[in-house]
Amino acid sequence: MGVKRTYAEINEKIKAGKVVVVTAEEIIGIVEEKGIEKAAEEVDVVTTGTFGPMCSSGAFFNFGHPKPRIKMHRVWMNGVPAYTGIAAVDAYLGVTELPDYDPLNSNYPGEFRYGGGHVIEDLVAGKAVKLEATGYGTDCYPRKKIETYVTLTDINEAYLFNPRNAYQNYNVAVNLSDKIIYTYMGTLKPDLGNAHYCSAGQLSPLMNDPYYRTIGIGTRIFLGGGVGYVVWNGTQHNPCGPRSENGVPTGGAGTLAVIGDLKQMKPQWLRGTSYLGYGSTLTVGVGVPIPILDEEMLRFTSVKDEEIYAPIVDYSHDYPNATGKTLGSVSYAQLKSGVIEVNGKQVPTAPLSSYVKAREIAESLKQWILKGEFLLGEPVQTLPSADTGISIKGLQEKTAP
C-alpha cells in the first residue's frame, strides 16, 4: 500500500511550514540510504530543474496605444521583427527571429549575435528597447508609423509563452563526416571529434515524472526566475516512443508549453543565446515541483543518470536527411563522465544544457516551497501519456488535392 498524499494535503503542509522538500539530485542519495518506502513517507515534494537552449520560446506584448492610434502591421524590437498579425498593438516576439540586416549564413558560419532571445533578455534586464512599427492607416487607426523606446514597466502586458520547452530526453549529436559542421547542437568536429548532449538528465523535469502523472495543465513552475504555469503539452509532444523499464523514454519524447509573466523574471534565467552557423535562441530556466503522491512517484523521482539513456545521432547526414538511424545509445552517467564510445572510438563529450544551473533552479524552487511562497498547482488535466497512441508525423510533399 504505502503512503498516499493529495495536493491539498501537501499545500497545507507548505502553508504550515512543515513540508519536506528535496531536489531530484538529493532524493537519489536519500533512497539509496533509506529505501523507497521510507523516503516516500518522509518526502512531500521533489524539485527538478533544467537550463538549456529552448528555441520554441517567445513573448506576447501589448504596447499600449499611442496618440493618434496605430494598427501595427509590421513591428521591430531592437531591429528584430515581431509577429503582429493579431490585434492592433499586440505582438509576439519569437526567440529565433533575427534582424532583417543580419547576414545569416551568407558569411558562413554566421554568428547570429542578436535575435529575439537577446531582446527578451535585454527587456528583463530592465533595458530600454527600440520599438518601431508601421501601419497602413485605417479610419480608426490613422497613424502609419511610430518609433519609440519601451521598457518592461512601460508596457501593459509582457508574458513569456513558450510552445515547446523542457524536452524529455534528447539526442546526443556527433559528426561522422570529414568536415566541421555547425548545428543547433553546437559545433561538431569531423570524424567523431566530439559529442554534444543537451539535458539535465536526472534533474530534468520530465525525466522525474516520465508518464506525466503530476505534470499537466495548471502545474505551477519556476520559469525564467519567476513563477509560471504549464498550459498544454508542448509541440512535438511524443509520449508513445520507446521507454526503458523505469518508464523513462530512450529518446526525445514529452514536451511542455509554458507561460509566465515576463515582468517578474530575471535575466540570469533567460539568456539570449547564439549558435555559430545556426541561429539565435533563448536559454530558459524551467523547474517543476513533483508531488510525492505515492511510492510510485517517489520511485520515478529517484531516477539517476546511470538509468537514463539517450540515442547517438549523426548530424552530418542522418539527422538532416531524417533517416531515423542511430549509432547506439549511452547513459547520462557516461555522457557526464566526459567521454563515450561511438563506433569503437573514444569521443569527448560536452553538454549544452547547464547542469550547474539546473541544480541551482531545483534548489531555488525548493527554497520557495520551504518558505511557503510557492504552492503546488494541481493539474486540471494531465498531458497525453504513453497510452494515447500519439505518433509524430513528418511533413509530406503533396500536389494540390
Place this chain on the structure above:
Amino acid sequence: MAPRKIVLRFPPQIVDKPLIYHLVKDYGLMINVLKANVNPYKEGFMVVEISGEPHQYEQGMNFLRERGVILDQLSENVVRNTDRCTHCGACTSACPTHALYISRPSMEVVFDDEKCVVCGVCLKTCPVKAIEVNFNGYSRRGI
C-alpha cells in the same frame, strides 16, 4: 626559469623586422610561437612561450620594448565573464588546449588561463558570449 607565455604586439613600423631572431641568437632564449598574425593595418600579434635564463629573459624583453614591441601577460588577454557564463560547457569541446574544461563532479566550467593560447575559438563558440578578449586596452565581447 619556467616557460612564460606572453603576448607581443608589433606596431606597423616594425612588423617587418626579424626581432624574434635576436631573442634566440643574442639572448639564448627558446621561443615557441603559439599564434601569430598580421592584421590589415600591418600590426603584428604574436603569442609566444619563452624559456631561458632569467637575466637573459629580462634583457631580451627590454630589447623588444626598446624596439617598440608592446608586451602583455597572456592571462590579461582572455577573460571569462563569470556572471554571464552559464556553465553550459559548449566551449569545452572546442578549446584545443583544454584551458576551458569541465570540473567533475560539480560540472562547473573552469578556465585555466595558463593553458590558453588566445586562439579565439571560444569567442565564437560560446553561446552566451561570456568570453571576452582585451586588445590594446579595450575589451570586446567576441570578435
